[in-house]
């Protein structure tokens with residue numbers, strides 16, 4: 479790996495800036511229990527799109543999300559372009575990020591080549607990598623050409639090297655409920671793999687219901703089992719919304735003490751190796767559902783996030799699958815029509 483000391487220092491400095499900004503986070507209600515949303519649209523969302531998406535569009539999406547108040551954005555991945563062509567060019571995307579002081583940016587890395595490609599970029603706003611494996615061999619083989627045990631062996635030195643470079647390391651376990659190739663998944667397997675990722679230095683492990691078949695009951699059973707080894711503050715929920723259970727599964731997880739959830743603006747995405755699975759639960763739907771509850775995502779602005787969802791859906795000529803995004807759009811259209819009828823001018827502000 480050829481990384482100059484000057485580059486390392488520069489990267490370290492930018493990371494320190496991010497940490498300082500994070501320390502100043504404040505919440506509007508001191509008693510509220512803050513929820514962290516990891517916005518995965520630019521990675522999990524775009525990796526499944528057909529057609530080539532220009533780097534400028536990907537960077538624009540990231541920059542709009544950061545300006546809308548998303549504090550953690552997964553910006554792309556350094557995986558093999560032969561496996562996931564849509565993520566080719568993540569280095570270029572990173573060079574176009576306009577880093578916002580409160581936002582932390584991460585990327586997915588499958589092996590030491592991915593990490594080497596990431597650390598060769600300087601300066602870089604990326605302060606974190608995500609490594610990923612699965613609860614079943616069948617999925618790990620389909621997604622990363624290796625078994626779970628071999629993937630853990632491959633990832634351990636990647637995690638250690640990343641940490642030595644000052645990068646935080648997050649872990650993912652896919653198929654925590656159902657595997658598209660081998661069926662129902664034993665929660666004890668999820669617990670074992672999660673523990674392995676924590677042992678190798680992941681500060682948090684995101685539990686992926688990749689197929690989106692989970693329900694509040696099955697998610698609870700899985701979390702109860704994983705919770706025997708790993709405390710909830712080290713866990714996150716990553717729930718695909720294929721069966722429309724994403725928000726319900728988040729509320730079930732809140733009861734287990736989980737406070738970090740992955741979500742995707744406009745419900746973008748899916749996993750290329752999970753046929754038929756739709757995108758993550760939409761960020762707009764999560765923000766709307768949490769409104770008025772005793773939980774708060776103080777930093778993200780629903781109106782602004784919804785606008786990003788409308789924009790990216792339009793650019794990609796895809797249907798916005800966020801129920802809340804669609805409802806807000808319909809309301810905006812009705813209000814615009816009403817104003818046109820009355821002969822009024824000016825932009826319509828979406829009211830919630």
Ligand SMILES: CC(C)(COP(=O)([O-])OP(=O)([O-])OC[C@H]1O[C@@H](n2cnc3c(N)ncnc32)[C@H](O)[C@@H]1OP(=O)([O-])[O-])[C@@H](O)C(=O)NCCC(=O)NCCSC(=O)C[C@@](C)(O)CC(=O)[O-]
Nearest residue numbers: 556557558561562588591592621622623650652686688749
């Ligand atoms: C892991 C590998 C690389 C193994 O793939 P492999 O074919 O076994 O790797 P290899 O080491 O034999 O290399 C094959 C070729 O890929 C190249 N290569 C090798 N590594 C890299 C790299 N990092 N970046 C760029 N190129 C790379 C390497 O240089 C070589 O190129 P060639 O010599 O043939 O020209 C491959 O299987 C892979 O990239 N898989 C990633 C699949 C993926 O990205 N899936 C989606 C993300 S995971 C997900 O969505 C689930 C999640 C996280 O959201 C949670 C959930 O919902 O469950």
